[in-house]
Amino acid sequence: MRTRVRLFTEQIAQRAGAILDLEVSHLADAISDPPSQxxxxxxxxxFQLAGPLKKAxxxxxxxxAAAEWDFPWIETVETAGPYLNFRLRRDHFARLALERVEQGGEQWGAGQSGAGKRVLVEYSSPNIAKHLAIHHLRxxxxxxxxxxxxxxxxxxxxSWNHxxxxxxxxxxxLACWDQFRxxxxxxxxxxxxRDDPVSDLNALYVQFNLASEADPQLDSLARDWFRKLEAGDPQAVERWQRIRSVSLEKFDTxxxxxxxxxxxxxxxxxxxxxxLQMVDQLKDAGILEQSDGADVVRLSEEIPPMLxxxxxxxxxxxxxxLASAVLRHQMFPFDRCLYVVDxxxxxxxxxxxxxxxxxxxxxADQLEHAEFGVMRLQVDGAWKKGKTRGGQVVLLEDVLEQSVQLAxxxxxAKNPDLSDDQVSQISEAVGVGAVIFSDMKSARRKDVNFDLDKILSFDGETGPYLQYTHVRFCSILRKASPLNLVSGDGNRLVEAEELVLLKRILRFPEVIARAARDAEPSHLSQYLLELAGEFNxxxxxxxxxxxxxxxxxxxxxxxxxxxxTLGRGLKLLCVEPLERM
Known part of the structure; x- marks a missing residue:
């Protein structure tokens, strides 16, 4: 079922093709809003019709414009130079638009552009025995x-976590286990x-590195322990598994x-x-070479050899x-594989x-690096990459806690009558949502300046602003409930601003399809901001x-x-839509 503005633009394109006796399969993509209402x-x-028809x-x-356009939702057809402009019968258009949304139900916005295609998405990919830091957020x-x-x-x-x-x-x-007992x-x-085993492991790791500066034999001991782990030594494997387990538990929280x-x-x-099999495969293919005692593969003049x-x-x-890509494709033959890495x-x-x-x-042509810019924090008046003045990594959990507290x-302050439980639930959704949305609103390739005060604002391009707009929708509907008002079919929605909103709503599935195609969540976040702004x-x-x-x-x-539409969009971005705030 087509649930988009495209339902209307395709009808226009098909009619234009019939009038011109021309195949116009892609003409619907060119139809858009005029610069002025x-x-x-x-x-x-x-313009794209000029070549095939050899006409201006x-x-x-x-x-x-001179032909018949017998659609109940079209009021007039006029020209403006090389443009054919359509004025819609707003009552008919509104009714049809609201029908589409209603028919979509809880799955409104879902489409079939990816039907039959498998996509593997690798993201997060933290290191065991370390905390998730702010730079992992992106x-x-x-x-x-x-x-x-x-x-x-x-x-x-x-969805794949490497x-x-x-x-x-x-x-x-593993060396620390006995050496620093x-x-x-x-x-x-x-x-x-332990309350925080990952911090304890980090502390030992730092202690080991400091001690190894004075005693280089410690590095040799560490290499010995890693060789034991590679060889399957029972004690080394058991301890490594415990380190891995407590780290995963912390990540999952x-x-x-x-x-x-x-x-x-x-x-x-x-x-x-x-x-090891990959190294043998590279040898057998005759592309593995020696360079200064190391094994490399030469690619091209533009790309340095791969070590x-x-x-x-x-x-x-x-x-x-290399090895993981091959195994992944064996496990899940994919049509597309995204590496979400900086x-x-x-x-x-x-x-x-x-x-x-x-x-x-x-x-290999289906592999994509879905790259993104760095997250920067303000340090001494300048924006710097993800660390404090003292060079310490900023932990993601600490940022979430701080954001929730500020929320x-x-x-x-705004709602002194709320209970502690209500404040706690709303603050968690607002604080966490603000941090998440701050990462989504700009094109992913851009660097992000992380400013906690700004992202928690209820005005501007923020998560709380969108959540507040959703709350406003819910408040209006609650106020209408005791009045026994019945939702209408839209025939009286004839104001220009209502048409703008209806067209925006109908573009929701198209925005989702485009965001999925481009691996670009900001297409959706910007759409939601525009939707909220137009409603307000x-x-x-x-x-x-x-x-x-x-x-x-x-x-x-x-x-x-x-x-x-707004609630569904927020959920796709992992931001909780609230009913009260």
Missing amino acids: ELGDLSLPC PAAIATQL STMLGQAMANLLRCAGHEVI LGDWGTGFGKL DSDNLDDPPLEV IYQRLGVHFDETVGESHYQDAM IRKQDGATLYGTRD AGQGLHFRQVFGVLKLLGYSW SDKVR TYYAQHRVISDDAQLSGDRLALVEALQR
């Missing part, structure tokens, strides 16, 4: 939003019962708070055998990415994708509930459609 409500530029665009527009939330949008557009989606759970750093932690015995109390979930959580450790194995025989995370890894992914193409994997202060302009000029019961019913139907 004085020109009409929909506009068809005739203005002459084509005149020919089309990959985590952009990736989850992409997964949500792709599912809504009809794709089968596999954990950093392997490498010499774990040799250091006097400072922190990880068996007493056990990691599993924050993921749940953010509305993030994964279909598959797979660590780098899973690819140990596959990495596969160091002089000491150790593989790198690039080798793991733009600084652009060269790395060009190398990975290039090597896979050299190996003859045709699906709580604002909610209490309308609300300042028109009463929804008035003495005219029939007009009130139609306007309530419009508010219901707006509420469904």
Whole structure:
């Protein structure tokens, strides 16, 4: 079922094709709003018809305007130079538009542009034994939003968390277990019962690095422990599994708070055998070369050689990415695979994708680096990448707590009569939603300046502003309930501002499909901001509930459609739509 403005633009395109006796399959994509409402409500530029017809665009527009346009929702057809402008019968258009939204139900906005296609989305990808930090927010939330949008557009989606759970750093932690038992015995109390085992592991890791500066033998000890882990030593594996387990538990607590979930959580450790097989495969293909004692694959003059194995025989995370790509495609043959990783890894992914193409994997063309800009914090009056003045990493959990507390202060100030439980629930939704939306509102490739005070504002381009607009919809509907007003069919929605809102609502599925196609959640966030802004302009000029019961019913139907659209859009972005605030 077509539930979009496209339902109308396709009819216009088909009629134009019939008049001109021309195939115009893509003409509907060119139809848009005129620059001014004085020109009409929909506009068809005739430039792309000039070539096939060998006529001037203005002459084509005149020919089309002279023909019959027998659609009940079209009032007039006029020309403006090379443009064919349509003025809609607002009562008919409103009724048809509201019918489409109602028919969409709870799945309003869902489409089938991705039907039959599988997309694997890798995002978040934190390192075990470390906290989720503020810089993890971008990959985590952009990736989850992409997964949500792709599912809504009809794709089968596999959401994938690629954990950093392997490498010499774990040799250091295993060495700490015995070496620094006097400072922190990880068996007493056990990691599993500690309040914050990840912080304790971090503290030991820092202690080890400081101590190794004075005693280089400690690094040798760490390498010995990692070799034991690679060889499957029972004690090393048991301790590593415990480190991994407490880290995952901590991650999951924050993921749940953010509305993030994964279909598959797979660590780098899973690819140990596959990495060795990958090295052999590169040898067999004749593309593995020696360079200063290391193994590399040469790509092109524009791309430096990819390092596969160091002089000491150790593989790198690039080798793991090669192996993981092959295994993923074996597990879930995909039509598209997105790596939601910061733009600084652009060269790395060009190398990975290039090597896979050299190996003859045709699906390597379906791999995409969905890159994003960095998140910057204000330090000493300047915006700097994700660290405090002292160079400390800013933890994501701390940012969420601070945001929720600031939201709580604002909610209490505005609503002193709310109970503690109500304040707690609203503050969690507003505080967490503000942090999430701050990451979604701009194009993902742009750097983000994270300003907690600004993102919690109830005015401007913020999550709380959208949540407040949703609350306003709910408040209007609650006020109408005791008045026994019945939602109308929309026939009385003839104001210019109402037409603007209806067209905006009908574009919701198109926006979702475009955001999914481009892996760009900001398409949806900007759409929602425009929707909210247009409603608030309308609300300042028109009463929804008035003495005219029939007009009130139609306007309530419009508010219901707006509420469904905004609420659904917020959920796709992992922001909770609130009924009270």
